[in-house]
Amino acid sequence: MKLNLRHTLLTATAVILQLAVANSQTHHNHQEHSGKDHKGLSIEALKESNEFPNAKLSISNVTTEPLGADSVKVTFNFDVKNYELTKQTENMPEEHCANSAEGQHIHFILDNKPYQALYKPTNTVKLAKNSEHYLLNFLSRSYHLSVKSPGASVLIKFKIDENGKFVSLPTPKEPMLFYSRPKGDYKGQDAKNVLLDFFVYNAKLSAKDYKVKVNVADTSFTVDNWTPYFIKGAPAGNLKIRIELVDKNGKTVSNAFNPTERTVSIQP
Known part of the structure; x- marks a missing residue:
């Protein structure tokens, strides 16, 4: 809706x-x-x-679970500070545009694919073993506009090794x-x-x-x-x-x- x-x-x-x-x-x-x-x-x-200068987003932890012989289930948990998920963004300007009825959220962008909107600070994806990935997350207003203030986004590079373990790679x-x-x-x-x-x-x-x-x-x-x-x-x-x-x-x-x-x- x-x-x-x-x-x-x-x-x-x-x-x-x-x-x-x-x-x-x-x-x-x-x-x-x-x-x-x-x-x-x-x-x-x-x-x-509403530039949200104090909004903060970070990844608190990552867990993996076997999913068949070649894949794993990877769960990312986030820490959100000074920003309320599911709240409608205040001080709405004047022109009509698409807005989420579920409110403010996180944009979860894996390997620059179309984002997933997260209304809770967690997300689980299926990934292949022996694969490398980039993951960008940022806070979003309810009308899908990114919050660009420092600290409101996190970019990581990681791999899933041959044993299905999550391995952090150097920050891009x-x-x-x-x-x-x-x-x-x-x-x-x-x-x-x-x-x-x-x-x-x-x-x-x-x-x-x-x-x-x-x-x-x-x-x-x-x-x-x-x-x-x-x-x-x-x-x-x-x-x-x-x-x-x-x-x-x-x-x-x-x-x-x-x-x-x-x-x-x-x-x-």
């Missing part, structure tokens, strides 16, 4: 899809059009209310980009403002440093500020989104999850 919320938009920033697009002088709003017209679709930066230091939203199907009012959000790790976005190249439908633009967006007026059907972390020279950062492409369903 989803509710509709209202969000405050930054009025100064908008990326509008059209057949003729003026060249921008800054990386933040640079966009290119590939030829297909989605008249009326726009992308607007979203102001983050390389710049990484993880996809979060949009995800799934958007119907009715939820399709009017579709949240675009990603999570940056070990990299600072700026005009002189790392940037994220974004492609929505047939328009590309580059952002140098870690900001969420609303995709507004998306046409009915499948909507493709692609995100890519690039360095200061515009070259793709090399890692297993970059770039990322997803498709969601829009049913206005």
Whole structure:
């Protein structure tokens, strides 16, 4: 079940899809059009209310259990401080968007696959023996926007060894980009403002440093500020989104999850 919320938009920033697009002088709003017209679709930066500066998330412990000859059941338990899971996020802004009726939660992203929403501080997954994995977790508002304050996320790398044991590997230091939203199907009012959000790790976005190249439908633009967006007026059907972390020279950062492409369903 989803509710509709209202969000405050930054009025100064908008990326509008059209057949003729003026060249921008800054990386933040640079966009290119590939030829297909989605008249009326726009992308607007979203102001983050309730930054939750004291929110903390950590992994308290991990346990494993045999599951057949080749797999194990791995349970992750989390410690959440200064943040209430299942609570509806307060100070909702003005524009409608998809919201979880179950409230605030944790985004559990294993190997950059579509996240699982955790409303309790625990999760169990099935993993193969002799496998390595990245796991990103971060606190999320009830409307699925990530909490970006220091301490509100945790990234680990680990392996399941040949005996089915959990083994921690060195904490990742390389710049990484993880996809979060949009995800799934958007119907009715939820399709009017579709949240675009990603999570940056070990990299600072700026005009002189790392940037994220974004492609929505047939328009590309580059952002140098870690900001969420609303995709507004998306046409009915499948909507493709692609995100890519690039360095200061515009070259793709090399890692297993970059770039990322997803498709969601829009049913206005």
